[in-house]
Amino acid sequence: xxxxxxxxxxxxxxxxxxxxxxxxxxxxxxxxxxxxxxxxxxxxxxxxxxxxxxxxxxxxxxxxxxxxxxxxxxxxxxxxxxxxxxxxxxxxxxxxxxxxxxxxxxxxxxxxxxxxxxxxxxxxxxxxxxxxxxxxxxxxxxxxxxxxxxxxxxxxxxxxxxxxxxxxxxxxxxxxxxxxxxxxxxxxxxxxxxxxxxxxxxxxxxxxxxxxxxxxxxxxxxxxxxxxxxxxxxxxxxxxxxxxxxxxxxxxxxxxxxxxxxxxxxxxxxxxxxxxxxxxxxxxxxxxxxxxxxxxxxxxxxxxxxxxxxxxxxxxxxxxxxxxxxxxxxxxxxxx
Amino acid sequence: xxxxxxxxxxxxxxxxxxxxxxxxxxxxxxxxxxxxxxxxxxxxxxxxxxxxxxxxxxxxxxxxxxxxxxxxxxxxxxxxxxxxxxxxxxxxxxxxxxxxxxxxxxxxxxxxxxxxxxxxxxxxxxxxxxxxxxxxxxxxxxxxxxxxxxxxxxxxxxxxxxxxxxxxxxxxxxxxxxxxxxxxxxxxxxxxxxxxxxxxxxxxxxxxxxxxxxxxxxxxxxxxxxxxxxxxxxxxxxxxxxxxxxxxxxxxxxxxxxxxxxxxxxxxxxxxxxxxxxxxxxxxxxxxxxxxxxxxxxxxxxxxxxxxxxxxxxxxxxxxxxxx
Numbered sequence: 001x002x003x004x005x006x007x008x009x010x011x012x013x014x015x016x017x018x019x020x021x022x023x024x025x026x027x028x029x030x031x032x033x034x035x036x037x038x039x040x041x042x043x044x045x046x047x048x049x050x051x052x053x054x055x056x057x058x059x060x061x062x063x064x065x066x067x068x069x070x071x072x073x074x075x076x077x078x079x080x081x082x083x084x085x086x087x088x089x090x091x092x093x094x095x096x097x098x099x100x101x102x103x104x105x106x107x108x109x110x111x112x113x114x115x116x117x118x119x120x121x122x123x124x125x126x127x128x129x130x131x132x133x134x135x136x137x138x139x140x141x142x143x144x145x146x147x148x149x150x151x152x153x154x155x156x157x158x159x160x161x162x163x164x165x166x167x168x169x170x171x172x173x174x175x176x177x178x179x180x181x182x183x184x185x186x187x188x189x190x191x192x193x194x195x196x197x198x199x200x201x202x203x204x205x206x207x208x209x210x211x212x213x214x215x216x217x218x219x220x221x222x223x224x225x226x227x228x229x230x231x232x233x234x235x236x237x238x239x240x241x242x243x244x245x246x247x248x249x250x251x252x253x254x255x256x257x258x259x260x261x262x263x264x265x266x267x268x269x270x271x272x273x274x275x276x277x278x279x280x281x282x283x284x285x286x287x288x289x290x291x292x293x294x295x296x297x298x299x300x301x302x303x304x305x306x307x308x309x310x311x312x313x314x315x316x317x318x319x320x321x322x323x324x325x326x327x328x329x330x331x332x333x334x335x336x
Numbered sequence: 337x338x339x340x341x342x343x344x345x346x347x348x349x350x351x352x353x354x355x356x357x358x359x360x361x362x363x364x365x366x367x368x369x370x371x372x373x374x375x376x377x378x379x380x381x382x383x384x385x386x387x388x389x390x391x392x393x394x395x396x397x398x399x400x401x402x403x404x405x406x407x408x409x410x411x412x413x414x415x416x417x418x419x420x421x422x423x424x425x426x427x428x429x430x431x432x433x434x435x436x437x438x439x440x441x442x443x444x445x446x447x448x449x450x451x452x453x454x455x456x457x458x459x460x461x462x463x464x465x466x467x468x469x470x471x472x473x474x475x476x477x478x479x480x481x482x483x484x485x486x487x488x489x490x491x492x493x494x495x496x497x498x499x500x501x502x503x504x505x506x507x508x509x510x511x512x513x514x515x516x517x518x519x520x521x522x523x524x525x526x527x528x529x530x531x532x533x534x535x536x537x538x539x540x541x542x543x544x545x546x547x548x549x550x551x552x553x554x555x556x557x558x559x560x561x562x563x564x565x566x567x568x569x570x571x572x573x574x575x576x577x578x579x580x581x582x583x584x585x586x587x588x589x590x591x592x593x594x595x596x597x598x599x600x601x602x603x604x605x606x607x608x609x610x611x612x613x614x615x616x617x618x619x620x621x622x623x624x625x626x627x628x629x630x631x632x633x634x635x636x637x638x639x640x641x642x643x644x645x646x647x648x649x650x651x652x653x654x655x656x657x658x659x660x
Binding site for chain 1: 527549
């Protein structure tokens with residue numbers, strides 16, 4: 001383990017991250033010199049993930065959670081802000097430096113039917129990162145592949161190494177994808193909706209693997225729209241709305257005493273398992289506004305059930321809720 | 337008990353496979369639906385839920401053979417195949433297909449596509465049909481002006497509302513909805529569920545929800561059927577199905593579902609369902625069941641009454657301890 005954990009700093013620290021995508025103007029737009037427009041996908045996100053911690057980034061489609069993850073791994077370039085991984089600034093690394101660092105940060109995707117190459121046997125898929133990064137001899141690679149497969153519950157490995165993806169179930173494919181992300185012994189694993197394509201009967205198995213990896217010291221950033229999963233598995237939850245984190249705290253703080261009106265509304269519409277447990281749903285009308293034209297002031301104010309006049313003017317910062325240091329919400333009416 | 341509107345009796349569906357084999361996808365399914373009630377059909381992928389409701393609509397492909405009875409108002413609609421089912425399809429029983437919101441013609445306005453459905457089914461024509469489109473859009477919560485929108489100009493939630501409006505164009509009495517909120521965000525999902533509940537409560541529409549999402553069924557349905565390997569293994573009022581589940585599979589499904597307010601361990605169900613292209617002996621769930629005995633692998637359990645309108649196909653249904 002490196003110094004990063006010794007002095008108590010988080011392994012991953014993201015500060016004021018901004019990612020914008022340019023909206024194509026088309027030829028007539030360019031000739032007429034119409035103003036350039038941007039999709040403000042991520043507008044000032046800060047978050048931290050420690051070793052041995054699972055942080056869930058939750059929010060609806062289009063809120064910027066996947067773009068945040070991609071910018072952390074530099075799969076897209078940030079327009080502003082910083083991403084520090086074990087005290088190294090990721091946003092300014094040169095290509096060879098980035099390549100070395102990437103061994104330590106891995107990602108698994110939502111769809112195990114799409115993310116595995118159908119022509120690769122399991123052994124080739126899992127060994128590929130080792131081959132690309134030229135780690136170890138053939139036999140060392142083989143051992144690493146077997147270890148990774150055992151770690152994700154595909155045991156005995158001999159039973160799986162020669163199979164093709166079409167010979168595996170959805171849950172097994174996702175296990176293979178996780179094994180491939182583990183062979184390089186990363187310190188950070190980003191999991192983008194890791195179970196949403198899978199049957200409910202196998203989800204717990206996949207989440208259990210992430211849980212165990214976290215217990216062994218891996219930092220896990222899980223992107224999900226499923227609040228029940230975040231509540232059960234994550235240590236901390238960050239709630240995103242229209243490119244911003246509007247609330248963050250420990251999973252129990254956010255779920256049991258949500259402070260932001262958006263979080264409250266979201267939690268009220270999550271269906272509960274027990275038919276007797278009825279929660280009055282606080283259904284927000286309309287849809288999330290378009291991230292090209294972000295509302296003035298608090299970006300949630302047009303849909304907010306408790307907005308006051310000041311909410312149209314002032315863009316609230318994340319502030320700590322009374323009596324809770326790590327529990328913060330971006331609402332002008334916090335604690336009132 | 338209210339009079340049953342739809343009765344399904346001993347429904348079986350077989351598919352011819354390209355290799356000459358046969359897959360027995362639905363194996364003796366029976367259930368009934370009364371006006372204004374909401375039935376959830378749940379189970380893992382491939383358990384036969386979608387095939388069951390496609391059979392009710394008479395929409396299975398030519399490779400399928402069907403047996404059993406589907407009674408609508410007491411009349412068997414499957415009796416002479418297409419000839420007897422066609423008059424009921426859309427007029428009495430309608431369906432919102434999985435992914436319907438992505439199945440609109442991209443180059444036709446939404447309103448025109450609904451209009452086409454109305455005219456095709458000779459519900460109305462001309463000005464009256466246009467009025468009907470406005471009425472349907474209003475019913476599902478779409479502003480009348482949006483009739484002129486193209487599908488890509490509407491959000492996913494709005495397109496799903498339009499798909500529901502289209503299914504309602506002939507005033508059906510039962511709506512079958514296949515995964516109606518999958519792929520929608522939780523807030524939009526809440527809006528669609530609110531709409532379906534309104535249609536059921538205020539217009540008396542009977543609903544059959546096919547979904548893999550148990551909490552949705554818990555919060556919106558009056559009863560539920562749990563399917564496994566082509567059969568209903570447990571069925572009952574939703575409260576009993578959660579609090580007094582009498583089949584080990586039902587219990588495991590609940591335990592595999594995380595809940596916002598519970599710190600209970602979430603379990604996975606090891607193993608996979610049996611193949612349906614070969615006969616098997618005993619209880620189809622036995623190989624994955626912790627409680628299975630020799631009896632279970634030798635003899636197939638039939639559905640037995642275990643409570644009020646509550647049936648379970650487990651040899652040990654009555655001795656399963658009631659946990660809650």
